[in-house]
Amino acid sequence: MRVTVKAFATLRNAFDGRGVMELDIPENASIGNLIEILERRFKFNVKLQETGEANPNIKILVNGREIIYLDGLRTKLKNGDVIAFIPPVGGG
């Protein structure tokens, strides 16, 4: 299935500065599976170095809804879903 991944702020660097990428992933993949694919293919890092857990600073949205209101990293994805990874920013 095909999903759209939007990377914000510093995470764009993993996609060579592009903010949006369309990706073919296996049917029935979860957010956790998607993150693993992104890590392998693009060195896309949304985990804490110390623990390997998902970085709580990064808001992960599926079709505009944060995954903490869905099924967390187990949230299943569908064809056409839009997943956004939004880290904090600190400039001013």
Next chain:
Amino acid sequence: MKSKILIAGVGGLGSAAAIYLTAAGVGKLRIVDDGKVELSNLNRQILYSTSDLGKPKALTASKKLLELNPGIEVEPVQERITESNIHELLDGVDLVVDGQDNFKTRFIINQACIEESKPFIHGAVYAAEGRLMTIIPHRGPCLRCLIPHEPKELDVVPVLGPLPGLIGVLEGLEAIKLLTGFGKPARGKLLVVDGETLSFYSIDIKRYPKCPVCGRK
């Protein structure tokens, strides 16, 4: 108006917020910044011009704001915000507008605002993106609910000029709303602005029970 606002930094964000709050006639502004005007500031720190290079920001900003509206009071404080002086800086203010360029100082301000129950309007930018969230202590998430893990500070933050202007103006709007009771502040809502596509997202943010600052004990 009889209100008093702490503008915590008069760089890109704070310049824009301060101008609109001055124009609105907010009674008193306490302008805090320890920096001096540099050439690289001028693409976005709209209180300053080329003739201000090398001048102290708090004093220079204050002078410009009083030229705009001599009817308000402006108190310049040419200091860095630290844990040692934040409570003194909060004395007598009704709310704080975020004009910082780093997480560490924002966290100091957030902690103190929660302790003193003073609203803190958080804004931040990176490249062509912006963020805004209004923190009302004990009635919604604080900055550490949003950012529980201490992020790495960047040595250089690229910023497209209009973004801090946009977010700073929205901070000014939020301040006016809080002071007047008009409208609905962005409490518990993170506004994400993507300047590249001109997309705006509003994300619900909840209080984090284990928040190191405002978590319920």
